[in-house]
Amino acid sequence: MASKNLRQRVQDISLGPVLEHFKTVVFVYFVLARLIKVQRHLRARGLRTTLMEYWTWMSKNFLLLALKCLPDQRKKAEAEIANAKFILDNKFIPKGEAVTRHMSLPPKGQSSEWIASEMEKMDTEIGHTEWKNGKISGAVYHGGDDLTKILIAAFDRYCVSNPLHPDVFPAVRKMEAEIVAMCLRMYNNPMGAGATTSGGTESIIMSVKTHRDWARATKGITEPEIIVPDTAHAAFDKAAAYLKIKVHTMPIVRETRQVDLKRVARAINPNTIMLVGSAVNFPDGCQDNIVALAKLAREHNIGMHVDCCLGSFIMPFLEPAGFPVEPFDFRVDGVTAISCDTHKYGFAPKGSSVIMYRNAELRKHQYYVHPTWTGGLYASPSIAGSRPGSLIAGTWAAMQYMGYEGYLQSCREIVGGAKTIAGRIKAEFQGKLYVLGNPPASVVAFGSSDPKCSIHEVGDIMSKKGWHLNGIVRPDAIHIALTRLTVPMVDTFIADLHDAVHEARDTPSGKGTMVQLYGLGKVAGALAPSISGQIATEFLDTLYRA
Structure with a gap:
């Protein structure tokens, strides 16, 4: 028994320093690993940006704490969110007893005539943007009525196809491979993959x-x-x-x-x-x-x-x-x-x-x-x-219909229109608007160089004239993405922009509420990021309210 205790004491004495060294190594490794991460973060972001990020994080948490501890501030934030929700509901969800809602399956299947009639009624009662008038920035990339008919025919032929089963739908597999091959060649890598x-x-x-x-x-x-x-x-x-x-x-x-x-x-x-x-x-x-x-x-x-x-x-x-x-x-x-x-x-x-x-x-x-x-x-x-194999078939059909010459002509018209807009903004709005950078293709963004003129208020006024433009931030600006539909509207766009700048400068409403929520358009103003994040979530929830 005594010899056993002696051996144990000897082991404890011999292992003690080893364990301590091991602990030290682990601690040093952990500290060095953290320091390397901090060094890389600082090198990438810079000290100023890192401090600003930390300040933003602290401000956000302070705001959340204030909302919990200060009833008045919490009520104010809740009121802003509730108001935004009210605006979203009114914007997207149809109201009134006349609106028919389909919340459950019909007892029996409806006829094709009834379905077509109901869709037409929804378009009439709820309304939709008249995108064919060419006043929408991007969003709708219309290749023409003839192409639309070709796409419908492709959908009709391949509406039940699924490329997950290439042995069942070999033609869809072939079309998908050819779409990738055509794009690779277009981007000068015919031997690549996609x-x-x-x-x-x-x-x-x-x-x-x-x-x-x-x-x-x-x-x-x-x-x-x-x-x-x-x-x-x-x-x-x-x-x-x-x-x-x-x-x-x-x-x-x-x-x-x-x-x-x-x-x-x-x-x-x-x-x-x-x-x-x-x-x-x-x-x-x-x-x-x-x-x-x-x-x-x-x-x-x-x-x-x-x-x-x-x-x-x-x-x-x-x-x-x-x-x-x-x-x-x-x-x-x-x-x-x-x-x-x-x-x-x-x-x-x-x-x-x-x-x-x-x-x-x-x-x-x-x-x-x-x-x-x-x-x-x-x-x-x-x-x-x-x-959906139908989308693949439609894509293949569109590319075959347009061909190289079709896309070349489309590029000439669309980029030519964008260059015209950029050139006229520079020439006709000196001291009022400026073009951001040197855009080479179809998109032109412009901001206000006049401190008395809010560019987002200009955007609101353009909205009243039927234009659907995109508001951006850092800096505040508006962009228009030209499409084939927009090309004939270039002169109208410039004329409306003159009127909008004049009105925004001389009789401002002081709102400028064009919001920067991708795909939304305009709903809310400049809110704290944490609150605007909640509003964005409300927006997404609204999309699924029947």
């Missing part, structure tokens, strides 16, 4: 997922980060939120509206998996310096995604149409992925986009494969399992 998706957001999510999994497989990165311009589409933030990826948002150069390359270079670290550039971006229609970004990506062996969702079937035709354009496609060494929305200037049916990669090896990281599922081997190329 896939169709449900829209630009899914294309972007797929690209972020692909680069994440590629970086994990080839470089062992488990805490991935991406670097995006402040003007990049919110879909990159959405992808990062879904996929648990850290985002570094880089400022843009005010004059050029391009991402600050020095800040991008400083932000790159061993966890960076991809850079992002736009050609063109949504807020102001400007193009990032893709060549410089791709060079950085190549030097650091990371991905480089070019977002051409909005540029789609405009950017590849700028050069042959005679318009100046900086390099942006796969001819730029270092570009690894490009997203292109076929449902915008490709005039395909809504819900159609293509994500392209430099090679098939990279695309493999996009796939989801479950080889041991009890239902059998499961594999899908993108987020969806079942997909």
Whole structure:
């Protein structure tokens, strides 16, 4: 017994220092790991931006605490949210006893005549925007009545098809492969790889997922980060939120509206998996310096995604149409992925986009494969399992109908209209309005250079004249995305803009309530981010109230 106790004491004495050293090593590792993360964050964001982010975080939490502790402030916030909800309800939900609501299945199926009549009644009673008058910024990319008939015929032929079953619908599989091939050739990478998706957001999510999994497989990165311009589409933030990826948002150069390359270079670290550039971006229609970004990506062996969702079937035709354009496609060494929305200037049916990669090896990281599922081997190329083959057929039909010459002519007309608007704003509104950056394609954004004139109030007045424009922030501005429908309305737009600027300057209402909620239009004013976030949630809830 005594010898056993002696051995135990000897073990305790010998293991004691080892355990202490182990604890010290673990503690030092933890501290160093945290310090490295802080150093990388500070290097990417800068001390000023980091302090501002911290201040914003503290202010938000203080506001939430104040709302809990101060009844008057809480009531004020609740009143603002309730008022916004009231406005949203009145805007989107039809009222009155005359409105027929279909809240449950009919006892018996209705006839096709009844269904057509009920749809017509809804359009008449509830009303809808007359988009064919050409006063809508983007949103509707109409290829003409003849093309619409072709799309309807494609839907009719393939309405029940599903590319999840290529053996059942081989023609849909063929059309999808040909859509990808045509887009790859259009973006100068015929030997590349790609896939169709449900829209630009899914294309972007797929690209972020692909680069994440590629970086994990080839470089062992488990805490991935991406670097995006402040003007990049919110879909990159959405992808990062879904996929648990850290985002570094880089400022843009005010004059050029391009991402600050020095800040991008400083932000790159061993966890960076991809850079992002736009050609063109949504807020102001400007193009990032893709060549410089791709060079950085190549030097650091990371991905480089070019977002051409909005540029789609405009950017590849700028050069042959005679318009100046900086390099942006796969001819730029270092570009690894490009997203292109076929449902915008490709005039395909809504819900159609293509994500392209430099090679098939990279695309493999996009796939989801479950080889041991009890239902059998499961594999899908993108987020969806079942997909509408009718959309693929419609996209293929649209591309065949338009052809190279059709898209070239479309580019000439649309970009020509955008150049006219930008030129006339610069010439006719000196001292009143200014154009943001140097937009090369179909989007023109403009702000107010007159302190007595609120640009968002100008937007409100334009809304009263029937225009549906997009309000943006940082800086406050309005943009118009031209389509084929907008081209004949260029002179009307400029004339209405003259009137709107005059009214906003000389008889201002002091409101300027054009809200910056993507897809909403105008509802609320400048509210605290936490409150406006709740209003955005109310907006989404409203969409599902019958």
